Amino acid sequence: MLVEALPYIRRFRDAVVVVKYGGNALAGSEATPLASFAQDVVLLHSVGVKPVVVHGGGPQIGDLLRRLGKEPEFRDGLRVTDADTLEVARMVLVGKVNRDIVSAINVHGPLAVGLSGEDAKLISAAAHSGGLGFVGTVIGVDPTILLRLLAEGLIPVVATIGSDSSGQAYNINADTVAGALAEALGAEKLVFLTDVEGLRADPADPASLVRQVTADQLTQMVESGAAAGGMVPKAHACVRAVQAGVRRAHVLDGRVPHALLLELFTDGGVGTMVVP
16 A cells, blocks of 8 residues: 555645545544544645645534534524524534544644634635524635645644624534635645545445546536435535636545545545546
């Protein structure tokens, strides 16, 4: 594997790779898979890649809401977010999940810095349509803080809370944020780590994994229903990113040990690659 990885290591040196670590991947794991993910991120950093981690936390938000006696409500796959739910989302994403990932990476050295889209006006947001409360949509990205951290040899870890011009916070879909950050940074790659092995031609058949797909073909998969549920925002983010100049987007199973390294540094990969 190391011999096979060498040309990829050379190719991706100094390249920005945005990695979205999904809440579902986190929910299905304890310390060991998170530690494995942290090792992968540190190894990327060590060979000259510039990783930016974006994380979700939907299952963790839902768990805390239930413990507080509040049943989560969804419309069209998006969480209805009133003021209390927003407070819980900020607590979980910024105060728990973000800190867990930062701590796991920093076991290997003083590398990771946690922040949210509210910091340095990284993510400008507005209310999503449809009466969802404080669910946001990305209207702008100022990558200055990320570029500064990357220039200092640090690994940004981003929680997906954004804010509008008045300072009102919004909870934003992490897949959408990852795609927007990849575009703004001119990333080489956008990688989604989730709890399935990639995109399937038949959603019910794990054997129908699609190894490579174009942006147009992926759009057709969404329209036909082959990509459905939580895969839809990932698909939209992949399509938009590669059409905006991100060279490749990937969807893979974050529960597989070292899936990130296997996808980036081997000929075969382990998930789905999206090309323009």
